Amino acid sequence: MPAGLMERVAPLSIPATADFDRMRADRLARVRANMAASGLDAIVLLGNTNVVYATGATWPLGDPGRANFEQPVAVVLADDEWPHLFTPLADDTGLPADHVHGPVYLDLDEGVRRFESELAALVAPGAKIGVDEWTFAMSRESKLLFPDGRPPSDGGKTITKAKAIKTPDELSVLREALRITEVGIAAVQAQLAPGVRQMDLTATFLASVFDAGADANTLDPIWQVMPPSMAEGPWTTHGDLACPLLTTERELQRGDVLWVDTSLTYKGFHSDFGRTWIVGQDPSDRQRAQFDTWKAIVDAVLDVTRAGVAQSELLAAARAVVGGETPWMTHFYLGHGLGIDAAEMPYVGSDLGEQFDSSHALEAGMVLVLEPLVWDDGAAGYRAEEVIVITEDGWEPMTDYPYDPF
Amino acid sequence: MAGTIAVEVVPDDLALRQERRARALAEMEADGIDILILGREGNARYVAGVPRLWTAGSRPFTPGCVLVRETGDVHLLSTWDEGVPDDIPHEHLYGITFNPMNMVEVLQGVAGATTATRVGTDSLTPMFSKLLPMAFPAATVVDGESTMRRARRVKSAAEVAEIRTSVRVAERCLAVAEKRFAPGVSERQLTAAFMEEMALAGVTTPSSQDVAWITSPTHPWHHGDRDRAVAEGDVVVLAGGVIRGGYTGELARTHVAGGGRPALLDRLEDLRGRLLDACRPGRPTADLLGAYAAAGVEPPPAPVARGLGLGFDLPIVTADLAETAVADIFEPGLVFALTTYVWEEGVGAAMATDPVHLTERGPELLSEPSPEDDQ
Numbered sequence: 001m002p003a004g005l006m007e008r009v010a011p012l013s014i015p016a017t018a019d020f021d022r023m024r025a026d027r028l029a030r031v032r033a034n035m036a037a038s039g040l041d042a043i044v045l046l047g048n049t050n051v052v053y054a055t056g057a058t059w060p061l062g063d064p065g066r067a068n069f070e071q072p073v074a075v076v077l078a079d080d081e082w083p084h085l086f087t088p089l090a091d092d093t094g095l096p097a098d099h100v101h102g103p104v105y106l107d108l109d110e111g112v113r114r115f116e117s118e119l120a121a122l123v124a125p126g127a128k129i130g131v132d133e134w135t136f137a138m139s140r141e142s143k144l145l146f147p148d149g150r151p152p153s154d155g156g157k158t159i160t161k162a163k164a165i166k167t168p169d170e171l172s173v174l175r176e177a178l179r180i181t182e183v184g185i186a187a188v189q190a191q192l193a194p195g196v197r198q199m200d201l202t203a204t205f206l207a208s209v210f211d212a213g214a215d216a217n218t219l220d221p222i223w224q225v226m227p228p229s230m231a232e233g234p235w236t237t238h239g240d241l242a243c244p245l246l247t248t249e250r251e252l253q254r255g256d257v258l259w260v261d262t263s264l265t266y267k268g269f270h271s272d273f274g275r276t277w278i279v280g281q282d283p284s285d286r287q288r289a290q291f292d293t294w295k296a297i298v299d300a301v302l303d304v305t306r307a308g309v310a311q312s313e314l315l316a317a318a319r320a321v322v323g324g325e326t327p328w329m330t331h332f333y334l335g336h337g338l339g340i341d342a343a344e345m346p347y348v349g350s351d352l353g354e355q356f357d358s359s360h361a362l363e364a365g366m367v368l369v370l371e372p373l374v375w376d377d378g379a380a381g382y383r384a385e386e387v388i389v390i391t392e393d394g395w396e397p398m399t400d401y402p403y404d405p406f
Numbered sequence: 407m408a409g410t411i412a413v414e415v416v417p418d419d420l421a422l423r424q425e426r427r428a429r430a431l432a433e434m435e436a437d438g439i440d441i442l443i444l445g446r447e448g449n450a451r452y453v454a455g456v457p458r459l460w461t462a463g464s465r466p467f468t469p470g471c472v473l474v475r476e477t478g479d480v481h482l483l484s485t486w487d488e489g490v491p492d493d494i495p496h497e498h499l500y501g502i503t504f505n506p507m508n509m510v511e512v513l514q515g516v517a518g519a520t521t522a523t524r525v526g527t528d529s530l531t532p533m534f535s536k537l538l539p540m541a542f543p544a545a546t547v548v549d550g551e552s553t554m555r556r557a558r559r560v561k562s563a564a565e566v567a568e569i570r571t572s573v574r575v576a577e578r579c580l581a582v583a584e585k586r587f588a589p590g591v592s593e594r595q596l597t598a599a600f601m602e603e604m605a606l607a608g609v610t611t612p613s614s615q616d617v618a619w620i621t622s623p624t625h626p627w628h629h630g631d632r633d634r635a636v637a638e639g640d641v642v643v644l645a646g647g648v649i650r651g652g653y654t655g656e657l658a659r660t661h662v663a664g665g666g667r668p669a670l671l672d673r674l675e676d677l678r679g680r681l682l683d684a685c686r687p688g689r690p691t692a693d694l695l696g697a698y699a700a701a702g703v704e705p706p707p708a709p710v711a712r713g714l715g716l717g718f719d720l721p722i723v724t725a726d727l728a729e730t731a732v733a734d735i736f737e738p739g740l741v742f743a744l745t746t747y748v749w750e751e752g753v754g755a756a757m758a759t760d761p762v763h764l765t766e767r768g769p770e771l772l773s774e775p776s777p778e779d780d781q
Contacts, residue, residue: 064462103724202605206602218463
């Protein structure tokens with residue numbers, strides 16, 4: 001493991017260990033405040049990460065197809081400090097026993113009918129209930145959610161807004177998710193050599209992170225070999241870079257430029273990691289210059305980053321370093337939120353547009369992953385991710401993984 | 407092998423793609439659906455045959471793939487053409503977007519969008535229920551998930567072969583976890599061993615990520631701390647699955663730390679035999695619940711049978727869906743993970759999950775006999 005991993009940064013605002021009961025109570029208070037503002041008496045949540053946020057229950061996330069059929073479901077009531085959880089999980093949820101119910105199968109009509117009778121016992125007649133998403137079985141069988149056949153209002157927004165701001169407990173757990181990721185990354189980086197297959201890197205990463213405490217891997221790890229020029233890569237809809245591309249059994253060659261991107265979960269928090277590595281040799285002067293420009297972009301963005309600043313100011317700072325060009329992937333963003341999901345609000349520099357970025361400001365407690373890139377056609381490019389937390393007067397780093405070999 | 411990842415990302419086999427797309431189109435025809443919009447990855451893979459980046463956990467509905475009945479055209483959410491077959495031309499690819507209005511614009515560009523009267527989706531969000539009418543002004547939005555379920559439920563011979571290959575990979579990974587199994591090893595380390603072997607075998611996508619479970623002698627369905635180490639006498643379930651070429655292969659076996667064979671494992675084998683006997687063409691899937699009852703065993707809260715296919719399919723058989731199981735018939739061509747589960751106070755829980763292909767003659771196991779079966 002490289003020296004200094006997670007040693008150089010330990011923001012004072014982040015506790016060494018999290019209080020999970022306090023974390024759950026803080027979250028529920030926010031969600032219920034958002035429900036009150038939206039006039040919702042109850043929300044029904046199906047989305048895995050929404051359920052994680054609302055109930056504090058965590059489990060190793062599985063394939064999305066299975067997640068559809070066998071999903072824990074949460075019900076949050078405006079007048080109850082505890083959420084209800086309907087779950088097939090065998091894990092201890094930490095919720096009062098009368099708030100934990102057996103599994104419901106909302107993709108099947110009979111499952112919805114059973115859920116409907118349990119929901120009816122929890123909500124008052126005429127209650128206004130929001131949902132984050134629904135199945136057609138729900139629209140067929142649930143009168144509570146579809147009174148008069150009209151679609152229910154959006155209950156997911158109450159979570160989206162709440163989860164963007166992290167409490168110190170949440171930052172503590174997220175930091176552990178990032179640390180576990182970087183343990184795996186360090187093992188992978190030590191293995192990097194010509195002749196190693198991309199899949200071998202995945203094998204090492206998975207073995208290391210599960211051993212180190214990961215609950216689940218959440219993104220098929222990316223070790224993309226970048227072509228020297230964009231024209232040598234796949235066709236794209238926008239004429240920009242194709243990234244991320246899937247990992248194969250391809251053997252790495254000396255001098256390959258690898259763009260790395262991974263994510264896992266630990267106790268309900270998604271990590272994110274991105275770096276550029278060169279296989280089997282030191283970076284050339286041209287490659288070092290790419291890194292220097294990337295670092296200059298990150299520094300320029302961080303210089304303007306603090307609570308209250310409009311997202312558009314970060315974009316302007318990044319562009320100013322490279323003569324007005326857009327130094328990030330146009331199908332993604334300059335930066336994104338991180339925590340409950342691998343990418344969540346705030347999105348900075350996405351196709352939500354300039355108007356969106358100029359009308360949205362950063363807030364203290366937001367976690368931001370900055371991922372600018374430098375593309376130097378003919379010599380590939382440099383991309384890495386910097387995870388920070390926004391504070392009132394600036395920002396704090398969440399990790400300190402080295403940029404070797406740069 | 408097509409549809410899997412060797413040194414190049416390639417689409418699923420042409421024959422498999424054509425056969426699946428034809429079945430989806432036939433079911434659209436049966437439901438009178440003009441345009442089908444699929445958000446679920448298994449559905450999108452079924453229709454398009456394109457491997458896309460895997461992420462864990464459920465995702466809210468977003469249009470990931472569009473199938474047009476009149477032309478058979480497929481539009482696919484893919485910012486690049488890697489792994490995309492020629493039958494999906496560049497002009498039918500659309501890129502990642504965070505702006506729902508940009509997605510509406512993509513949908514408006516689908517031929518027939520303005521005149522379609524029935525548009526199916528596989529689920530919905532409040533946002534897309536408001537946006538879809540902007541792209542399909544003449545259409546009613548209807549259930550497209552049941553359309554896809556009918557198409558996907560019965561597996562073709564080629565699909566069964568794909569699942570069998572996925573089961574092989576899962577067996578190889580489970581065998582490695584079993585080698586690591588001994589007092590002192592933690593649940594996490596066993597999961598790590600499975601996952602590492604999976605990637606070495608050329609597959610990077612698990613179907614579930616909870617490989618080892620030290621069962622509880624005091625509670626029938628409790629999962630403790632995953633850092634806990636296996637102790638002498640613990641009854642431990644090793645269960646794993648992979649998604650390879652899009653298709654799921656899964657299995658589970660039970661081991662006792664330090665050896666020994668409690669009577670619990672005999673009860674497991676007895677029930678397992680009864681459950682396999684209950685898989686009879688033409689009979690209701692409720693017979694599985696009947697077999698549990700006849701053996702005097704309480705079924706687990708999780709499904710006792712769950713369809714395997716491109717991701718996950720029907721049937722789902724569980725005590726919580728008893729009426730469904732009475733009406734649900736074992737048809738030849740179904741493939742499912744059959745779970746036998748027995749808990750005994752003071753001992754623990756034993757579980758076996760077998761990948762079963764139902765043929766005209768009865769159940770065919772897609773897995774090799776486990777080492778215990780030979781004893």
